[in-house]
Amino acid sequence: xxxxxxxxxxxxxxxxxxxxxxxxxxxxxxxxxxxxxxxxxxxxxxxxxxxxxxxxxxxxxxxxxxxxxxxxxxxxxxxxxxxxxxxxxxxxxxxxxxxxxxxxxxxxxxxxxxxxxxxxxxxxxxxxxxxxxxxxxxxxxxxxxxxxxxxxxxxxxxxxxxxxxxxxxxxxxxxxxxxxxxxxxxxxxxxxxxxxxxxxxxxxxxxxxxxxxxxxxxxxxxxxxxxxxxxxxxxxxxxxxxxxxxxxxxxxxxxxxxxxxxxxxxxxxxxxxxxxxxxxxxxxxxxxxxxxxxxxxxxxxxxxxxxxxxxxxxxxxxxxxxxxxxxxxxxxxxxxxxxxxxxxxxxxxxxxxxxxxxxxxxxxxxxxxxxxxxxxxxxxxxxxxxxxxxxxxxxxxxxxxxxxxxxxxxxxxxxxxxxxxxxxxxxxxxxxxxxxxxxxxxxxxxxxxxxxxxxxxxxxxxxxxxxxxxxxxxxxxxxxxxxxxxxxxxxxx
Amino acid sequence: xxxxxxxxxxxxxxxxxxxxxxxxxxxxxxxxxxxxxxxxxxxxxxxxxxxxxxxxxxxxxxxxxxxxxxxxxxxxxxxxxxxxxxx
Numbered sequence: 001x002x003x004x005x006x007x008x009x010x011x012x013x014x015x016x017x018x019x020x021x022x023x024x025x026x027x028x029x030x031x032x033x034x035x036x037x038x039x040x041x042x043x044x045x046x047x048x049x050x051x052x053x054x055x056x057x058x059x060x061x062x063x064x065x066x067x068x069x070x071x072x073x074x075x076x077x078x079x080x081x082x083x084x085x086x087x088x089x090x091x092x093x094x095x096x097x098x099x100x101x102x103x104x105x106x107x108x109x110x111x112x113x114x115x116x117x118x119x120x121x122x123x124x125x126x127x128x129x130x131x132x133x134x135x136x137x138x139x140x141x142x143x144x145x146x147x148x149x150x151x152x153x154x155x156x157x158x159x160x161x162x163x164x165x166x167x168x169x170x171x172x173x174x175x176x177x178x179x180x181x182x183x184x185x186x187x188x189x190x191x192x193x194x195x196x197x198x199x200x201x202x203x204x205x206x207x208x209x210x211x212x213x214x215x216x217x218x219x220x221x222x223x224x225x226x227x228x229x230x231x232x233x234x235x236x237x238x239x240x241x242x243x244x245x246x247x248x249x250x251x252x253x254x255x256x257x258x259x260x261x262x263x264x265x266x267x268x269x270x271x272x273x274x275x276x277x278x279x280x281x282x283x284x285x286x287x288x289x290x291x292x293x294x295x296x297x298x299x300x301x302x303x304x305x306x307x308x309x310x311x312x313x314x315x316x317x318x319x320x321x322x323x324x325x326x327x328x329x330x331x332x333x334x335x336x337x338x339x340x341x342x343x344x345x346x347x348x349x350x351x352x353x354x355x356x357x358x359x360x361x362x363x364x365x366x367x368x369x370x371x372x373x374x375x376x377x378x379x380x381x382x383x384x385x386x387x388x389x390x391x392x393x394x395x396x397x398x399x400x401x402x403x404x405x406x407x408x409x410x411x412x413x414x415x416x417x418x419x420x421x422x423x424x425x426x427x428x429x430x431x432x433x434x435x436x437x438x439x440x441x442x443x444x445x446x447x448x449x450x451x452x453x454x455x456x457x458x459x460x461x462x463x464x465x466x467x468x469x470x471x472x473x474x475x476x477x478x479x480x481x482x483x484x485x486x487x488x489x490x491x492x493x
Numbered sequence: 494x495x496x497x498x499x500x501x502x503x504x505x506x507x508x509x510x511x512x513x514x515x516x517x518x519x520x521x522x523x524x525x526x527x528x529x530x531x532x533x534x535x536x537x538x539x540x541x542x543x544x545x546x547x548x549x550x551x552x553x554x555x556x557x558x559x560x561x562x563x564x565x566x567x568x569x570x571x572x573x574x575x576x577x578x579x580x
Binding site for chain 1: 520524525532537541550557558560563
């Protein structure tokens with residue numbers, strides 16, 4: 001394997017590892033904030049101890065997960081230096097806001113939440129707990145603004161002098177922040193974190209029920225966890241629907257790959273699994289219109305007319321325009337003749353949206369690994385539906401106080417904990433593998449974004465990371481299991 | 494001013510006393526410190542030097558511009574990727 005593949009595998013592993021901690025932070029933050037709110041309203045010490053227990057697991061997850069995102073930034077500078085320079089101006093603002101505002105907000109109120117029981121007022125403590133979760137959420141927002149821009153690069157202009165995508169005005173910043181892809185991604189990621197938190201709380205609580213320990217605590221936790229998880233599941237569906245429409249509009253190849261759709265059309269069918277299809281459903285999901293046209297892989301390669309009547313060029317035509325952009329860029333940067341420079345700039349601006357296509361060797365290079373994206377999409381949706389069913393059934397039985405004796409259901413709830421992580425990872429595989437070969441959609445393919453490194457160097461750091469990540473993961477799981485076995489300080493009833 | 498100093502003192506005592514009185518959280522703090530040390534003192538220093546560290550913005554623009562525009566990078570340019578598509 002060459003340096004590009006090793007760098008991509010390394011980045012994917014780091015991002016996947018990071019995403020083990022983030023959703024649980026987002027989900028548990030909401031669960032414990034709701035529990036503490038009930039404590040403040042009802043003035044019942046049981047809810048305080050219940051919230052404190054989940055806060056303990058939150059703290060363990062937070063401690064092990066902290067700074068794992070920093071490694072991604074190391075990799076940007078070392079492995080993806082061309083990309084880092086290209087996006088530096090644009091990423092600077094959201095990542096700085098993320099680092100300064102959101103992270104410090106999260107960290108400050110985390111300390112009050114963690115240390116402040118009985119040292120600050122109940123209300124201030126409650127506000128700190130909510131702000132810890134809100135800080136984590138705002139932090140995720142800015143990261144997803146940056147990610148959303150890579151999927152749909154709006155609001156910036158390419159500056160041939162600096163060779164960077166730049167935000168020229170406050171209006172441009174607003175366009176980046178309100179990028180529809182970023183907004184739907186944000187809600188999708190945050191609410192999937194609520195599902196993770198809900199499934200985690202329900203699963204751990206079921207373990208106590210299986211062990212015939214802490215029944216009151218477990219039932220109360222199941223009720224809150226399932227409500228958070230169910231609300232999260234429906235919100236995931238709504239934001240997922242928006243993501244599908246945005247993929248159809250801005251990244252049709254990703255949608256075609258996720259569906260394994262070779263030839264598109266109107267009333268396109270949605271494939272549940274190969275051989276089982278729902279007629280018209282893909283058109284409804286992608287365009288909210290049963291007669292909406294959904295392009296397949298071949299349509300995108302050969303060119304098509306979209307639902308607004310726009311003629312979308314073939315990939316070969318985009319490659320030709322991309323090459324014109326690259327030639328113009330080269331002339332612009334090498335000539336001192338003002339008229340030649342102006343002419344080159346004009347040619348560049350005319351074709352810049354296809355600049356990345358100029359680096360492709362053949363049209364088929366725009367097709368991502370279809371099998372990976374297709375099956376990851378099905379795992380995500382299938383597991384998501386299964387988890388919703390689990391939360392509905394267990395939440396309902398806990399509400400009716402009829403969970404006792406449903407041993408198989410409790411075991412299923414515990415099994416659902418790893419499944420919710422697989423579901424989240426599958427979602428990111430769809431989002432990120434589905435947009436290959438682009439680091440920035442249409443502008444910068446991975447083979448140009450990469451630094452000059454030897455595959456051996458990247459391979460070495462890959463295995464160093466693998467060892468470190470595995471070690472920390474084992475440590476976290478051991479500490480978590482220890483805390484779970486010890487249990488909450490609520491009365492054992 | 495006095496109020497500000499008193500506030501700072503209260504914050505300092507809050508953190509100091511909290512860390513001193515920590516029970517199960519203590520190993521987590523050590524874990525965080527160990528991780529931060531590994532990340533910044535080992536990985537960052539020995540394995541993850543930025544490829545274009547020490548270059549001026551003009552040099553970075555030139556190197557990335559040559560790479561993107563398809564020109565031939567000069568020997569030793571750190572951003573001169575050897576890659577071809579291998580998806």
